[in-house]
Amino acid sequence: MIEVEDVKAYIESGILELYVLGDLSPEERLQVQDMASKHPAVKSELGEIEKSMVLYAEENAIEPAEELRHKILNSLVTNLADDRIFSSQPEPVKDNVVQMTAPKQNNFYKYAFAACLALLLASVVVLMNVYSKLQTANTQLIAMNNQNAQYAKTVSFMNDQLGVYRDTTFKIIKLKGMAKHTSSSMLVAFSHSKKKVMIDMADLALPENDQTHQYQLWAIVDKKPVSLGVFDKSSSDTSEMKVMAAVSEPQAFAVTIEPRGGSASPHLDQLVVSNL
């Protein structure tokens, strides 16, 4: 009974009216809500007050201008669209976008870098290959040039050689073996006008000399022997025309075997000899 009295006093205090009018502090509001949830009488009284307030407002209602409806609803619908964007596409979507772009970029640069590296390596390999081929070609070219020069030399030399036999001023003299050396023989070319003496190494039919001796060519001038130089006979001899010392007016040619380097006058056996 006391409680009922209290509730009645509470209702009559006028606090519920102030609650409905929004004229209470937050603490007082919570207190009223608490009372309303505990006491049905308070709750129904609140309902009555609210209802009369609604009706009072309706009695005093003023219809706003017709065009205002469209304007206000538009502003709400615009906001509605905004709200939908925010509520249906929350933060994670943003995060996804960020997460998607970052690795993509990374991958692109990674692959691009790898591709560049591979290209560089391939280029280096190709370059090396080309370089080695170029080197080979160069050496081949040099070798061929050398060979060519060799051939040119040989050809010009052979021409010279051939020239000796064609030159009518040259006299080809055959030196014949003496005494024990009858099998020996050699050819000497002599040009009286040019005072030039050459021996044909290809046609040298002499025994091979040893390391301590050499053959020496002599010209007999006024019955005295004049040295025209030394030469060797070896198995590896080339087919050169060897040019010897110049001499004028020789009467005869002779070849002796002398110690290496030659002698001032012949003291050994004459091997081959010929008179002009």
Place this chain on the structure above:
Amino acid sequence: MTKRGKISLSEEELVHALRHKEKVAAEALYDMYSASLYGVIVRIITDTPTAEDVLQETFVKIWHSFASYSTDKGRLFTWMVNIARNLAIDKIRSKDFKNQNKNQELENNVTFIDEQRNTVYKPELLGIKDLVNTLKPEQKSILELVYFKGYTHVEAADELAIPLGTVKTRLRMGLIELRKYFNES
């Protein structure tokens, strides 16, 4: 009221739709409550463009902060009318508005309010005369100050130079008169 085929929902349906931000909720909200809320706003702000701005702000605020409304706190309209009233009072007390309307001071109380109300009351609203006659003048003035002018009961007591307890009692009596009137009609 039936010119456009207004949308009307039960309070439960409307609350549900508002929670889900359905488009129909915005339309129903406007059709059901714009006139009542505008009636309250117009009594605080007589300047029509400003009152219309405040009405728009009210709906935008209702729409955005609807999550903070709970049925435990009371009826939807009670919550909304308090938003409208607070926005209107904020506007009228703001510097801009005061500068705009220097000659429209709030001090001049009941008679000024009555004059103002008479000018904006729509004659086609039936029952007003009966309602006005139902309330005693002191009940009417306190209700005007608190309900339509956004005075706190403390401010109203100051304004009318009466004790706080008297303000509360008159307010309560006025509302009881209203209840009787609505129950009869």
